[in-house]
Amino acid sequence: MAKKASFNAFEMARTQFDKIADMIGLDSATRDLLRTPMREYHFNIPVRMDDGSVTVFRGFRCQHNDARGPAKGGIRFHPQETIDTVRALSMWMTWKCAAVDIPLGGGKGGVICDPHNLSAREQEGICRGWVRQLSQNIGPVSDIPAPDVMTSAQHMLWMLDEFETIHAGHYPGLITGKPVGMGGSLGRKQATGYGVVYTLREALKELDIQPENTTASFQGFGNVSQYAIELYHQLGGKVICVSSWDQDDQTSYAFLKKDGVDLEQLRSITDRFGGIDKGKAADLGYEVLPGKAWLEQDVEILIPSALENQISGDNVGGISDRVKIIAEGANGPSTPEADEVIHKRGIFVIPDFLANAGGVTCSYFEQVQSNMNYFWEKDEVLGKLDTKMTSAFAAVNVLARNKKLYMRDAAYVIAVGRVAQACKDRGWV
Ligand code: GLU
Numbered sequence: 001m002a003k004k005a006s007f008n009a010f011e012m013a014r015t016q017f018d019k020i021a022d023m024i025g026l027d028s029a030t031r032d033l034l035r036t037p038m039r040e041y042h043f044n045i046p047v048r049m050d051d052g053s054v055t056v057f058r059g060f061r062c063q064h065n066d067a068r069g070p071a072k073g074g075i076r077f078h079p080q081e082t083i084d085t086v087r088a089l090s091m092w093m094t095w096k097c098a099a100v101d102i103p104l105g106g107g108k109g110g111v112i113c114d115p116h117n118l119s120a121r122e123q124e125g126i127c128r129g130w131v132r133q134l135s136q137n138i139g140p141v142s143d144i145p146a147p148d149v150m151t152s153a154q155h156m157l158w159m160l161d162e163f164e165t166i167h168a169g170h171y172p173g174l175i176t177g178k179p180v181g182m183g184g185s186l187g188r189k190q191a192t193g194y195g196v197v198y199t200l201r202e203a204l205k206e207l208d209i210q211p212e213n214t215t216a217s218f219q220g221f222g223n224v225s226q227y228a229i230e231l232y233h234q235l236g237g238k239v240i241c242v243s244s245w246d247q248d249d250q251t252s253y254a255f256l257k258k259d260g261v262d263l264e265q266l267r268s269i270t271d272r273f274g275g276i277d278k279g280k281a282a283d284l285g286y287e288v289l290p291g292k293a294w295l296e297q298d299v300e301i302l303i304p305s306a307l308e309n310q311i312s313g314d315n316v317g318g319i320s321d322r323v324k325i326i327a328e329g330a331n332g333p334s335t336p337e338a339d340e341v342i343h344k345r346g347i348f349v350i351p352d353f354l355a356n357a358g359g360v361t362c363s364y365f366e367q368v369q370s371n372m373n374y375f376w377e378k379d380e381v382l383g384k385l386d387t388k389m390t391s392a393f394a395a396v397n398v399l400a401r402n403k404k405l406y407m408r409d410a411a412y413v414i415a416v417g418r419v420a421q422a423c424k425d426r427g428w429v
Pocket of ligand 1: 072073074075096144145146147148149176177331356357359360361363
């Protein structure tokens with residue numbers, strides 16, 4: 001039997017794009033322009049380690065498209081990072097910013113490294129080295145990074161400090177997701193997870209389901225999941241399962257509690273990367289199962305909030321008949337093969353670049369506040385975020401309903417349409 005080709009996120013992003021390009025009859029020049037990042041940088045980052053030796057890390061930045069505004073998107077630290085993953089994620093950022101209609105383009109960065117095994121000083125070295133390599137290619141009016149998988153507000157501040165040292169001035173608009181009090185916005189921490197639940201709340205209304213009559217299962221217990229669970233609980237929903245990565249065993253586990261997980265209790269036994277201590281969880285009465293069990297729960301709602309390529313042709317069959325909604329907190333969690341099955345089964349999907357757009361929307365608010373040098377209260381930030389997410393959801397939902405489109409396709413039609421129009425208006429194509 002032929003060996004199954006390994007997953008490639010960039011191929012996936014292109015497959016999704018090609019489908020929509022065909023659907024809307026996009027001309028060949030615009031297709032050519034949007035199938036490949038506008039610019040990309042690959043570089044080495046030599047870092048002096050704590051033991052005195054030097055390790056050379058590989059870094060990337062892709063600027064997929066900046067027709068609607070400066071490239072925007074996070075930086076991931078991950079041992080399995082690849083240029084193709086960063087390319088895909090930069091493309092998804094372009095669609096994300098367009099879907100919520102903020103004046104930004106799409107970018108993404110990455111470093112192949114595992115912060116679990118790096119001291120704070122070594123991570124600072126990577127952050128500063130990443131900025132040194134890109135100091136002429138990123139900036140408040142060209143490309144604005146932010147946190148992503150395994151990077152935090154502290155990483156952003158080290159990066160900003162390096163940029164400001166090189167350019168001899170204050171440039172808070174360089175980067176978002178900064179610490180509150182150092183140019184960061186209140187609500188930024190909550191923004192992605194809350195944004196997922198704002199769209200989920202709207203989807204439940206569309207399907208005429210009361211949140212308090214639902215249960216949910218989450219993949220991942222990082223920043224996105226934790227705040228999504230917080231708000232979903234406030235709506236009256238019950239989370240019965242979360243999964244998380246176990247660094248010691250190099251595998252993931254699912255933590256099941258049929259009468260509902262206790263968010264604060266779980267947080268108290270979780271490391272800074274979202275890794276839940278399985279021994280402590282078992283002591284607290286959680287059933288510890290193999291990681292994939294999160295997908296197979298009898299719940300109304302599934303929320304994949306970890307990495308790409310998690311719901312695939314191989315495991316999509318395990319989704320329970322009870323599932324009504326999949327809200328994609330992660331970027332690219334469902335492969336096109338799985339997506340076809342999900343579509344056929346009539347599950348309501350809130351696609352990644354719509355569901356998880358809360359983070360970048362709040363990043364945009366961070367820049368607005370930074371430019372005014374006046375910072376809003378948390379409620380004001382979250383209120384504006386809710387408005388933006390709700391109206392983006394409504395636009396996609398109305399198109400899906402009117403044209404009988406799958407939600408992912410409707411989101412793509414809107415986003416690609418806006419970006420293609422901006423490229424055309426600028427005279428690029
Ligand atoms: N990394 C987040 C994302 O994937 C946020 C990006 C940003 O704030 O620029 O959407």
